[in-house]
Amino acid sequence: MRPIPVVKPKDLAETLRYLEEGGKPIAGGTDILVAIRKGLEKPPFLVYIGELSELRVLEEKEEGIEVGAALTHLELLSHRGTERLPILRQALRTIGSPAIRATGTIGGNVVTASPAGDSLVALYLLEAQVRLVSQAGERMLPIHEFITGPRKTALKSGEIVRSIFLPYPEGEPLSFFRKVGRRRALVIAVASLGALVWSKNGRVEKARLALGSVAPTILRPREVEEALVGRPVSPEAWEDLVPVLSAATNPISDLRASAEYRRKVAGRLLLALAQTLQTMA
Amino acid sequence: MLLRFRLNGRPVEVETPPGRRLLDLLRQDLGLIGTKEGCGEGECGACTVVVDGKPRLSCLTLAIQVEGKDVLTVEGLAQGGKNHPLQEAFIEAAGVQCGFCTPGLLMAAYALLLHRPNPTKEEVREWLSGNLCRCTGYEQIVEAVMQAAQKFKGIGGGRA
Numbered sequence A: 001m002r003p004i005p006v007v008k009p010k011d012l013a014e015t016l017r018y019l020e021e022g023g024k025p026i027a028g029g030t031d032i033l034v035a036i037r038k039g040l041e042k043p044p045f046l047v048y049i050g051e052l053s054e055l056r057v058l059e060e061k062e063e064g065i066e067v068g069a070a071l072t073h074l075e076l077l078s079h080r081g082t083e084r085l086p087i088l089r090q091a092l093r094t095i096g097s098p099a100i101r102a103t104g105t106i107g108g109n110v111v112t113a114s115p116a117g118d119s120l121v122a123l124y125l126l127e128a129q130v131r132l133v134s135q136a137g138e139r140m141l142p143i144h145e146f147i148t149g150p151r152k153t154a155l156k157s158g159e160i161v162r163s164i165f166l167p168y169p170e171g172e173p174l175s176f177f178r179k180v181g182r183r184r185a186l187v188i189a190v191a192s193l194g195a196l197v198w199s200k201n202g203r204v205e206k207a208r209l210a211l212g213s214v215a216p217t218i219l220r221p222r223e224v225e226e227a228l229v230g231r232p233v234s235p236e237a238w239e240d241l242v243p244v245l246s247a248a249t250n251p252i253s254d255l256r257a258s259a260e261y262r263r264k265v266a267g268r269l270l271l272a273l274a275q276t277l278q279t280m281a
Numbered sequence B: 001m002l003l004r005f006r007l008n009g010r011p012v013e014v015e016t017p018p019g020r021r022l023l024d025l026l027r028q029d030l031g032l033i034g035t036k037e038g039c040g041e042g043e044c045g046a047c048t049v050v051v052d053g054k055p056r057l058s059c060l061t062l063a064i065q066v067e068g069k070d071v072l073t074v075e076g077l078a079q080g081g082k083n084h085p086l087q088e089a090f091i092e093a094a095g096v097q098c099g100f101c102t103p104g105l106l107m108a109a110y111a112l113l114l115h116r117p118n119p120t121k122e123e124v125r126e127w128l129s130g131n132l133c134r135c136t137g138y139e140q141i142v143e144a145v146m147q148a149a150q151k152f153k154g155i156g157g158g159r160a
């Protein structure tokens, strides 16, 4: 591979100048270097942001944590600050292999905006906010507005993801994350399901579900979330929601799995969730 | 750029484009051909090295990303002409057939032992999950790492 031009700015201000000139950020490089190699991306030059101190802080706030975009999955997994967000840890733990987790960043996962992005399932469940900065100023977008389609985001040219705000959920929801894939490590799930479920006396009070790889973006099946309220926590009591969930999905067929198979897996994951909750309660 | 970093315990300075792949820098510019290129896109782990104590794919790493860092390649495992316990264990447990995957596996295993001197089999499988081997079927490799863990303690533990 011919070396691609890359600069290493010393701070955020210099970074934003380079981005205005048309540079494209590289953090861990685990997505963009593959894309460049495959000819899918041809940036004029790269701006290495992986070690910028402004993007590498984790701030613990009253209502949640604000994580710097250039923190790696491994750093987030081992940081005390993510302890109160088990759903985040459960999702990050399934990413790639140890080398990928030690290299890839949460900012990179968000901007790649893959329908299979594992951190994204947790971010949709937590209703995370993405903090963007450019020379023009700063703005915040909810994750589901930041991601606009498969591998598409609302990021404007000259803009960078500085951090992601993850609010602590109210109360004590149980959290669940499961990914079904062809191989245990490495790339892309066939389907994944994450959930936060608040329950009392064996009944669901509130539920948030998020599915990966079964739609153009991460999917929050609201109709299923609503239908779960008041139901007993048991697979039998959820059986009739399996087709509802399958119908909510809009998967593609690809090398890894057919659309039909993905739909089926999504349904099975719902029952696996019920089963797991039953044993946890 | 003039790139400075530590390589196998020694400081190095090398003139390189900052966007050069670490893999090419090691193999072509520095003559360290132990690190292998399988797929070139993150899928096989043959190019695994250890950077600041953590496993890293050198095919997906640019020169500028290791500036000032501590890089260990398979050439840095043996000390004073003696194989590292991991290398010995791979040979004893028949964890090597064609050997193409071996340097990457050794480095992934080394990183594991830095973090978990007494890993479970499950942890070994997890830490080697990014490394493909077309020959052995993995069982011997997991066995080799378990054996090495026994001998490894105190031998090269703290070094990255």
Ligand SMILES: Cc1cc2nc3c(=O)[nH]c(=O)nc-3n(C[C@H](O)[C@H](O)[C@H](O)COP(=O)(O)OP(=O)(O)OC[C@H]3O[C@@H](n4cnc5c(N)ncnc54)[C@H](O)[C@@H]3O)c2cc1C
Residues within 6 Å of the ligand: A024, A025, A026, A027, A028, A029, A030, A031, A032, A033, A034, A049, A055, A069, A070, A094, A095, A096, A097, A100, A103, A104, A105, A106, A107, A108, A109, A110, A111, A112, A116, A117, A118, A119, A155, A159, A160, A161, A162, A186, A187, A188, B041, B042, B043
């Ligand atoms: C072998 C392999 C296995 C993988 N397995 C998984 C997996 O199981 N699950 C999963 O979700 N992903 C997986 N991935 C994908 C990838 O590792 C993750 O998406 C990772 O989080 C990307 O982070 P990065 O820092 O390496 O991104 P980079 O490659 O550095 O950047 C990715 C994109 O984001 C942009 N970008 C990065 N940071 C910022 C920022 N702060 N602001 C604006 N733009 C930015 C870049 O310009 C680029 O377009 C895998 C990749 C490989 C190679």
Ligand code: FES
Residues within 6 Å of the ligand: B036, B037, B038, B039, B040, B041, B042, B043, B044, B045, B046, B047, B048, B057, B058, B059, B060
């Ligand atoms: S050559 Fe780097 S992962 Fe295959």
Ligand code: FES
Residues within 6 Å of the ligand: B095, B096, B097, B098, B099, B100, B101, B102, B132, B133, B134, B135, B136
């Ligand atoms: S020994 Fe041949 S690929 Fe592993």
